[in-house]
Amino acid sequence: MRISSFQFIQRNLDNISARSSEANRQLGQMSSGKRVEYASDDPVAANGIFNYKQELTKLQQYQTNITLAENRLRREESGLTSAENITQQVKEIMLKANSGAISQQERDAYKNELQSRFDEMLDIANSKDEFGQAIFGGFQTDSDPFTRQPNGDIKYSGDSGQRQIVIGNSVKVALNHDGELVFGGVPNPRGDFTVKYNLGDESRTDQVRVEGASISDRGAFTDAHPYQIEFVERTPPELGKVSYMINKTDANGNTIPALPAALPYTAGDIMTVDGVDILIKGDAKVGDEIKLSSSVKDGTGHDELGVFDILNRAKSWLESDGHNANGQGEYGDILDELDAMGVHFTRVRADTGNRMQRLDNQAETHADMTLTLNKLRSGMEDLDYAKATGEFSQTMVALQATQTMFGKIQNMSLFNYI
Structure with a gap:
């Protein structure tokens, strides 16, 4: 098969161009890392x-x-x-x-x-x-x-x-x-109600205070507050002893008894009304009043x-x-x-x-x-620089060899031997 001079030159130029491109690519990789x-x-x-x-x-x-x-x-x-x-x-x-x-x-x-x-x-x-x-x-x-x-x-x-x-x-x-x-x-800290006191001026051994007022039975709780706790004379009278009665407010705003009758007061005992447990401590006197109220009207208490x-x-x-x-x-x-x-x-x-x-x-x-x-x-x-450097060296050697061989071969002519 005969190869024309143009084909020979073009093939070698393509080879040189490819190796040059490869060398440039490798140089770019080593530059960017x-x-x-x-x-x-x-x-x-x-x-x-x-x-x-x-x-x-x-x-x-x-x-x-x-x-x-x-x-x-x-x-x-x-x-x-x-x-x-x-x-x-x-x-x-x-x-x-x-x-x-x-x-x-x-x-x-x-x-x-x-x-x-x-x-x-x-x-x-x-x-x-x-x-x-x-x-x-x-x-x-x-x-x-x-x-x-x-x-x-x-x-x-x-x-x-x-x-x-x-x-x-x-x-x-x-x-x-x-x-x-x-x-x-x-x-x-009082539970589900806020407290307001209306106490007499009598001297007392222990300050009256509400320790807690919490809804213990949601089913029995009617939201009919405020609850008004009144301390009254015990019947029959006992020296230093009082009873308590509790009133509440109905849906029409009327004050009605929450308990059927007055009960003896003992400091620290729990009073229960409408599913609400009330704990009061201290020295209560006849005429003392305590009001338990809540601004919440959804049955959950304050x-x-x-x-x-x-x-x-x-x-x-x-x-x-x-x-x-x-x-x-x-x-x-x-x-x-x-x-x-x-x-x-x-x-x-x-x-x-x-x-x-x-x-x-x-x-x-x-x-x-x-x-x-x-x-x-x-x-x-x-980039692996050690490997890339070796590959670049091989590419440059191949490029230089290709260029040298092409330069020598393209100068060969029969006219040189005539």
């Missing part, structure tokens, strides 16, 4: 590398979400810690103010100090995150969730929504506790209190003469409510800490997975 730069370099490996990179991108987004969640939860934790401190400060104010020896000027100073703590608590309730969104507003984050009413009460205008963020495959964490829970969910309601009650006590039987009964309730408030803030803060611990655990998991995926990706994508 990547064995697979294009899918054509290794289609199977390129597909695996693409999947690894997708997973790494997802992990990076999870880590960004974790950082965002940590920032928000740390702000919430800081606010809850401050709320705990304020609660303790209010209790200290109340303890110092419960002295008959203090002057009106000192009482006013305590009242002003408590008002400052009240305002600080309101600022915490309306605190914002780094994006200016209300931390305790639920899903309503664009405005202050707590507003002061003309009568001094605090109204919550947020909702019970809980914002969540994805931090892993099928793993979410909540970014907030809503204000209804944090500032309106203090467990009522088993939770609002933070600002407790603070307002403490402020009202400071504004009145609390050094009498009525005041001391209410004073004991206020201290118990402040204790419950502090425990409540601690419990919510602990839940925030649990969420932050979950973030830390998830971040460690992502870090380990990122390291593993990068190692696998590197094994498929990165």
